[in-house]
Amino acid sequence: MxxxxxxxxxxxxxxxxxxxxxxxxxxxxxxxxxxxxxxxxxxxxxxxxxxxxxxxVKTPEFPSTVVAELGEIPVGGVKLFTYPAPQDHCILVRTGDDKYVAYSQKCTHLSCAVYYSAQQGRLECPCHQGYFSIKDGSVLQGPPPRPLPRIVLERDAGKLVAKGVKVGEHG
Amino acid sequence: MADLPSPNQRRGLVAIDGAMALMVILLVVQIWLLSATLEGFLAGHHGVALPAAIFSGLLFAACVTIDAFVERVDRESRKD
Incomplete structure (x- = not known):
């Protein structure tokens, strides 16, 4: 044939x-x-x-990197840092007296940089109005298909240390 | 003027057209499955990859079967 x-x-x-x-x-x-x-x-x-x-695909190994001193940023304040590579921009937010969260700053829609809206209490992407929960990085509204990758933080001698990145997980 | 197809050939053409439409539907489902699997994979849900691959394989097998059917019907309808 x-x-x-x-x-x-x-x-x-x-x-x-x-x-x-x-x-x-x-x-x-x-x-x-x-x-x-x-x-x-x-x-x-x-x-x-x-x-x-x-x-x-093997699980990547993440370095331990100090991202901030405890109390360095005020409640509701943010600090930008890079983790794990210099081109991976992240955002650290102090949401309470003793609460810190950090996420990748890259929107999961089209990779615009998200920022923290203290008034709304959420992370917002200015490009297409994609909103993410500050509690767990989950999508609240808009076109992003996935939650923001979360940076695992630990405290060590008065410092906040980034220990890893959790992709696609809430909380 | 071209010869009119025989009733057998007409039946064969209808069967082939139906089979083609079914293949297009299967392919659309497969495209959706691939995009959904990729989306899940990028979101860290690795558990969906295996069932999706199996289902996609079944859809491919169905397409090949239909293709063989079209081949057979076409051959038989040309005998007339």
């Missing part, structure tokens, strides 16, 4: 590169179903690729 159309006695090149435009653009039903099958194979391969990624 041939994958190519060859309905006439003409050589294949004359069939495929016909002087008649209509002939050249003609697609048979069998060709079209083969194309659909190939597209389906492509989708399946994509799913297999994602599956392979879940099996072979």
């Amino acid at each position: 041939s994958l190519f159309r060859n309905p006439s006695d003409q050589p294949l090149w004359k069939d495929e590169f016909s002087v008649f435009t209509a002939d050249e653009r003609y697609v048979t039903r069998r060709q079209f179903t083969k194309f659909l099958s190939l597209a389906s194979l492509g989708m399946f391969a994509g799913n297999l690729w994602i599956l392979a990624k879940t099996f072979f």
Whole structure:
């Protein structure tokens, strides 16, 4: 069985590169179903690729980095820092006397930088009005499809230390 | 003037058109499945990858089966 159309006695090149435009653009039903099958194979391969990624991706190791001194920022105040790499911008917010939270500053929609709105008590993306909960980084409104990655913070001798990044988890 | 298709050929064409429509529907479901799986993967939900891959494989098998069916119907309808 041939994958190519060859309905006439003409050589294949004359069939495929016909002087008649209509002939050249003609697609048979069998060709079209083969194309659909190939597209389906492509989708399946994509799913297999994602599956392979879940099996072979190892958990990244995050460094411990001091991001702020306790009491360095006022209640409702923010501090910007980078973690774990210098190009990964994050935002630290002091939400209470003894409460600190930190998230990646990159909106999960189109990567605009989010900022903290103290009045509304939420993180806001100015590009497309995507809002995130300050409590757990979950999406409150707008187009972002996922929560903000959360920076794991620990206290060590009066300092706030970033210990890791939790992606796609609430709380 | 071109010859009119025989009743058998007409039936074959209808069957092939129906099969093609079914394949398009299966492909749309597969595209949605891939995008949803990717979205879940990026959100850290790795558990969805295996069932999605199995279901996508089943959809692909269905497409191949329909393709074989189209092949057979086409061959048989050309006999007339």
